[in-house]
Amino acid sequence: MLVFPQLESGAIAQFPAHKTRVRRTVRNVMADGSSVVFADEGAAEVRWTLPLRALSTDEMTAIGSLFAQTEGRLRTFTFVDPLANLLAWNGDLSKPVWQNGPALQMAVGVADPSGGTLAVRVANTGQAAQRLSQTVSAPGWFTYCLSAYIRSAGGGRVRLLRSTASGTQSTVVQVSQDWKRSSSTGALTGNDETIAFALELEPGATVEIFGLQAEAQTAASAPMATTVTGGVYAHARFDHDDLSVVAQSTESSDAMIRIVSTDGV
Amino acid sequence: MANFPVLRTGAVAQYPLDTTVRYATDAVRFVDGKEQRSRVFSQPLRRWTIALDLLDETELAAVESFFIAQAGSSGVFSFTDPGTGTAYANCSFENDELQWDLLGPGNGRVRVVVRENRG
Numbered sequence: 320m321l322v323f324p325q326l327e328s329g330a331i332a333q334f335p336a337h338k339t340r341v342r343r344t345v346r347n348v349m350a351d352g353s354s355v356v357f358a359d360e361g362a363a364e365v366r367w368t369l370p371l372r373a374l375s376t377d378e379m380t381a382i383g384s385l386f387a388q389t390e391g392r393l394r395t396f397t398f399v400d401p402l403a404n405l406l407a408w409n410g411d412l413s414k415p416v417w418q419n420g421p422a423l424q425m426a427v428g429v430a431d432p433s434g435g436t437l438a439v440r441v442a443n444t445g446q447a448a449q450r451l452s453q454t455v456s457a458p459g460w461f462t463y464c465l466s467a468y469i470r471s472a473g474g475g476r477v478r479l480l481r482s483t484a485s486g487t488q489s490t491v492v493q494v495s496q497d498w499k500r501s502s503s504t505g506a507l508t509g510n511d512e513t514i515a516f517a518l519e520l521e522p523g524a525t526v527e528i529f530g531l532q533a534e535a536q537t538a539a540s541a542p543m544a545t546t547v548t549g550g551v552y553a554h555a556r557f558d559h560d561d562l563s564v565v566a567q568s569t570e571s572s573d574a575m576i577r578i579v580s581t582d583g584v
Numbered sequence: 585m586a587n588f589p590v591l592r593t594g595a596v597a598q599y600p601l602d603t604t605v606r607y608a609t610d611a612v613r614f615v616d617g618k619e620q621r622s623r624v625f626s627q628p629l630r631r632w633t634i635a636l637d638l639l640d641e642t643e644l645a646a647v648e649s650f651f652i653a654q655a656g657s658s659g660v661f662s663f664t665d666p667g668t669g670t671a672y673a674n675c676s677f678e679n680d681e682l683q684w685d686l687l688g689p690g691n692g693r694v695r696v697v698v699r700e701n702r703g
Contacts, residue, residue, distance in 0.1 A: 339683040340648060342656025352608060352625050352702035356676075358658035402686055404645070433592075433642070541690060543645035 320512045321388055321396035322458050323555070323578070324381040326374070329462035329506075329537040331401035337368040338402050340584070363584045366558060367400070369576040379564060379572045391560035395553075398578055399457050403550025404543040405533040406453050406516060410437040412528070420449030423520070431529040432468055432498040437544060438529035443520040450480070452517035455533065457551045459483035459511030466502035466539035467518065468529040469494050477501075477526060478519040485509025489519075494526060502539050554582040585673060586653065586661040588698065589646045591639070597666045602633035630672065630700040632663070640690040647694055648682065656680035663698050674701045 325331055343362035347355040374382070389396055399405065408414040413425045422445025431438035443449045465479050471494045480489040481503060490503035507514070516533045520526060530542030533549075558577035565573045590596050608624035636647075654661060656677060663675040675698050684694035 334689075335685050335687045337683060337685045338648075339681055340651055340656075342651075342658070342680045344656050344658040344680050346657070350624070352629065354701060356658045358655040360655065402641075402644075541641040543641050544649065545645075546649065 320458065321385060321394070323385060323396055323398045324378070325399075325458075325461050325535060326371075326378050329535075331399055331535050332367075332369045333371055335370065336402060338400075339366040339368075341366065364579055364581045365552070365584045366580075367398075367402075367576075367578045369401075369578070370573075371576060372573045373567070373571045374574065376570055376572075379574065382574065382576070383562065383564070386557060386562045389557060391562075392556050392558065395556050397457065398552045398555035398580065399461065399535045400550035400552065401535060403534075404545050405455050405457060405463075405535070405550045406531055407545050407547060407549040409531045409545045410439070412439045412441065412451055412531070417451055417453050419451045420445065422447075423449050423451060429527055429529075433529075433542070438468075438527050440525065440527050441518075441520060442525040443522055446522050448478075448519050448521055450517045450519045452480075452482075452515050453549075454513050454515040455549060455551055456513050456553055457535070459485065459507050459509055459514040461514075461535050462504065462506040462537055463514065463516070463533055463535055464502050464504040464537060464539050465516045465531075465533050466500060466542075467531045468498050468500045468542070469518075469526055470496055470498045471524065471526040472496050473525060475521055475524045475526075477521075477524070479503035480515075480517040480519060481505065481507060482515045482517065483507050483509055483511035483513065485511055498529070500530070500539065504537055548583050552580040552583055555580040586650070586659070588661055588663045588675075589643075589650050591636070591643055595666065596664065597632070597634045598636055600635070601666055602635075603665070603667060604631040604633075605629075606631060625702065629702060630665070631678065632665070632698045633695070634698065635693070635695045637693045638690075639684075639692040639694065641686070641692065644684050644686070644692040644694065647696070648684065651677065651682040651696075656682075660701065663700075672700050675699065676701055
């Protein structure tokens with residue numbers, strides 16, 4: 320799996336980072352100013368411009384190695400969007416992207432802490448712990464932060480889990496009737512190319528969940544609502560055939576990275 | 585009809601807000617210097633340049649999602665002029681590109697141009 324590497328800080332990018340969504344519209348403008356338009360969906364793409372500074376020798380070597388393996392713009396790699404929630408449909412946990420335990424019952428459109436109705440009420444009607452889980456085709460060895468706002472009228476505990484075939488890490492969260500954001504951060508070992516993010520409910524528990532979010536960084540950003548796609552691009556490319564590295568010292572380099580994807584946009 | 589997303593403050597824009605009103609005039613000049621002018625648009629069209637700063641990731645994601653749902657400039661949505669409170673039902677993004685910048689945690693900026701459509 321060719322993948323854009325994570326920096327030693329656990330982030331994919333540094334501030335400032337820039338992202339551009341591109342669409343194409345064919346427009347026929349009439350004499351009176353009205354228009355006939357046609358959306359050309361096949362031309363959609365997304366671009367990132369990532370100025371990177373003070374990279375260590377190891378960090379710069381990893382990026383340079385990927386650039387050599389892809390030969391610039393020639394080949395694709397997996398890019399984990401540093402500016403996005405990696406989970407799809409985080410406002411509707413009944414969608415097919417979610418693998419849910421058979422005893423879980425869901426109700427969408429619940430009032431959320433931001434004043435909307437994007438929270439989901441999940442009830443475990445079974446006799447054993449049940450999970451709702453989403454598997455993402457992203458490097459299992461990266462550092463990730465899984466976060467969510469959770470509350471429950473009945474209290475109890477919930478587990479936030481990150482799992483690959485090589486192992487699982489989890490955080491137990493004590494929930495109350497007030498909205499509280501909790502998170503689980505860490506990196507798993509192994510070379511697995513997928514990772515599952517899950518929330519586990521105790522038998523008989525009913526909780527309300529908002530803003531389920533997975534990010535390739537060490538702390539949670541403000542919650543980002545998602546629908547059809549999450550933030551992993553399996554066929555991204557460098558948007559330049561030349562990689563210019565400015566060495567500021569023996570252990571510090573700068574580079575400007577531009578990435579583009581026409582897939583999953 | 586979709587509506588342009590609001591910020592967590594309840595506003596759709598920040599100051600400074602650039603609003604343009606556009607007419608279209610056809611002018612014919614005769615050899616003696618006289619002119620004959622006629623209007624091409626029955627009503628003027630408006631255009632708003634909205635520069636948003638200090639947006640958090642939630643707000644940036646909402647603007648981005650709205651842009652995707654509108655398929656760039658091909659979609660039509662309702663936009664309420666922040667200065668007058670008048671709702672214009674036939675508006676679009678003017679451009680097919682949306683760039684946003686994350687300058688720090690909870691510190692993003694984006695600039696969009698919304699245009700009123702004819703017909």
